[in-house]
Amino acid sequence: MRNVRSLLCVLVSALFVVGGAQAGSASDGQGCKSINATGVGQDLGGGNTTATISHDGRLNGTTSGHFDISGAPPVFAINGTVTFTTNHGTLVATVAGTFDVTTGAFTASGPVSGGTGKLAGASGTLTFSGVENLATGAFTETITGSICGTHEDEDPEE
Numbered sequence: 001m002r003n004v005r006s007l008l009c010v011l012v013s014a015l016f017v018v019g020g021a022q023a024g025s026a027s028d029g030q031g032c033k034s035i036n037a038t039g040v041g042q043d044l045g046g047g048n049t050t051a052t053i054s055h056d057g058r059l060n061g062t063t064s065g066h067f068d069i070s071g072a073p074p075v076f077a078i079n080g081t082v083t084f085t086t087n088h089g090t091l092v093a094t095v096a097g098t099f100d101v102t103t104g105a106f107t108a109s110g111p112v113s114g115g116t117g118k119l120a121g122a123s124g125t126l127t128f129s130g131v132e133n134l135a136t137g138a139f140t141e142t143i144t145g146s147i148c149g150t151h152e153d154e155d156p157e158e
Contacts, residue, residue, distance in 0.1 A: 043137035061086035089117020
């Protein structure tokens with residue numbers, strides 16, 4: 001019986017914590033949405049990239065990226081912007097990360113720094129992780145994070 005009371009106390013405490021977190025999240029007025037997209041792209045050289053984004057209706061479309069590259073091999077620092085062009089408008093993320101020239105692995109993250117159309121006024125953070133084929137410049141990536149305060153329709157697939 002003692003174990004049941006302990007379990008009940010834990011469950012009630014968890015409900016208060018989860019309920020409080022949900023109330024805080026709901027009352028922030030930001031309308032945050034999780035991002036979990038994939039990209040297939042091409043390194044164009046000179047720090048420029050392009051990609052087709054899918055599997056996340058709100059960001060489905062294309063990206064254009066420009067990066068400044070610094071540091072020394074094998075892992076370079078990258079800093080730049082990624083501009084998403086979607087049916088809902090444009091969204092810009094300012095990112096910083098690394099690119100490993102021995103494996104082609106890259107990761108970069110940073111804040112959403114602008115948008116247009118239904119994405120105007122958006123905020124949030126995005127992370128890009130992927131691998132580039134060093135022989136061809138082709139790459140695949142995953143894009144995760146959250147975007148808040150957009151004016152898009154409830155159905156992101158439209």
